[in-house]
Amino acid sequence: MPVAAAHVAGIVEELAPRRLAEEWDNPGWQLGDPRRLVKSVLVALDPAPAVLERARELGAELVVTHHPLVFRPLKHLRLDLPEEALAAAFLNAGIAVYSAHTNLDNAPGGTSDVLAARLGLEKVEVLAPREAEKLYKIVTFVPPEHVDAVHRALTAAGAGWIGNYSHCSFQVEGTGTFLPLEGTNPFIGRQGVLERVHEVRLETIVPAPKLGEAVSRMLKAHPYEEVAYDVYPLARAGQTYGLGRVGELAEALPLAAFAQQVKEALDLAGLWYSGDGGQPVRRVAVCGGSGASLAGRARAAGADVLVTGDVKYHEAQAARLGRLAVIDAGHAGTENPVITALTAHLKERLAAEGVQVSAYLAPPERRFC
Template identity: 50%
Template sequence: MFAKGQTVIQYMEQLAPKHLAVPDDRIGLQLGSLQKEIRSVLVALDVNDEVVEEAIAMGADLIVAHHAIIFRPLKQLQTDNPMGKMYEKLIKHDIAVYISHTNLDIAEGGMNDWMAEVLGIADGVPLDEVHAEKLYKLVVFVPAAHADKVRTAMLDAGAGAIGNYSHCSFNVQGTGTFLPQEGTEPYIGKPGKLEQVEEVRIETIVPQGIRNKIVQAMIKAHPYEEVAYDLYPVDLKGRSYGLGRVGKLREPVTLAEFVDVVKEKLDVPHVRVVGDLNRMIGKAAVLGGSGSRYVNSAIFRGADVLVTGDIDYHTAQDALMAGIALIDPGHNAEKIMKAKTAEWLQAKLSDSRYDTKVAASQINTEPFRFM
């Protein structure tokens, strides 16, 4: 059995929730339809003509890419120019294109965590905070005999996480009253008779991203025909999410030695470097893609070096004066996402017993050539 397009995307959005993306980022379905079975998925960094030909050759129904194929609004779609021809080819072969960009960068277990991990950055935290997840208070009233079952369902679904603690809740016993109306089938009592039941009021904290999941788990475990519960926002800061990662290296190394690590682990033949190659690097920051404007964030976080792409001349001069080293492996270093995303998505589909296959693109989309 093959997964439907919407199912594949639901899994992708578990890895990279859409609400994590920065405002106005071009993410989501950009071309085609998800209302079909997906036999195979191609994961790519960029979508160019070679990648489209690769997708056609493997019979892909869906391309999941990091960089948008429609970045600026289209004023017309002409099929006699290179971009128009590529769009036409995708449409004719019924290949949908879905983009996961800054939401994948920001997500825990996503792009910047992958880059930090391979570079040996331990316990990385966001370099630049973008979101603080909203928190909600969930209150539900449960007959005492079912309190453990409902509480466990909610907490196992992710409720009650506070800092490094999980399964946090508060419980108060009391008496609930209700009068079942005609046509109801109450779990306790009879229609037309006022009931008093010993109940437990369970309170817990719910993160925005999994709010619906927790509520559904609660309702499924609850014995009542109509579940009495409250869900309201609270003025507390939840988990922080942001671009980049910064943390200590597992072992201090010289900048020259760290350059070799970057080249090997990110699979790039050359890098641009700013700083004294003999200086010791103990704390490093990394940000996939274009990170010139995050140099000050790296300085503020106490990083000795920032690894990021697309460093411009004046930013390099400013960094040199400020005393922070820079390593620019190019924007294409984000290609680490191809194999990582494909592996993650394939595992999810296989665990659900779908026959859909996921492959990482083998096309090198680096536009620059080093001479």
């Protein structure tokens, strides 16, 4: 069964919520009809002509990219200008384009997290924190025989996650009282009779973006006609969002050896680095794409080296003066891993829903970086 293109975009936004995008960015729908039914999706780094041709070959109705097709507002749509002609070609082919850009960069499990994992970093932290997720606690009162069903409903909505632990909750038994009045249809008890019932207080934690869905699912699973529940804002913050990551290698390596390891891990034809090839590196900062502006953050975090792309000569020199080595593995080279991860995310979620929609990965261009 095909689904609307907007539904596929929603799955992308589960990983990369649009609210995490930088103000100057333009992620989201680039062109096409979000209502169109799709059976095939192609995921790519760029909305390039080769990607358009591949989408045509596959019969894909939707292309999901990292870099937006329309980055700056268009003042016209001229076919004698390359970028505008490409947009027109996508439209003429009936292929929609949706992009997840800096929202994917900032998201947990996004661009830099995937890059850090590919390079084998441990004890990974956000390099340039932007915001922390607000958390709430949901508390409700349930008959004992329905606790598991309500708990499952909350968990399915994304509640109950603490770090790498899921299904987290607290349950305590007690006595609830209520008096069903005229016009009620109580699940337990009779109109006009004060009831004392054995109930379980069920409480769990939920991030702000999933609060509405969690409450909705809880209400549907709860047996009571009128559900008593409380929602408390928590002072404790959830996951931190932001650009770049910093972590540690299992053991120190000479810079030159680590650069070779980066080249192999990212399947690059080449890269360049700035620094003494023999200096030991253990603490590593990474930022997929263009992250040279985070050199100061990397130094402050105690990093020995920054792995990123698009490093300018004077940026590398300034970093070296600050005793920070730099490895330029290319803009595309440091972002390609997240395209593979995004494709896997789509495949997993679409399969879990049982819909007949295929997700394909556009092969990356092999470049000298």
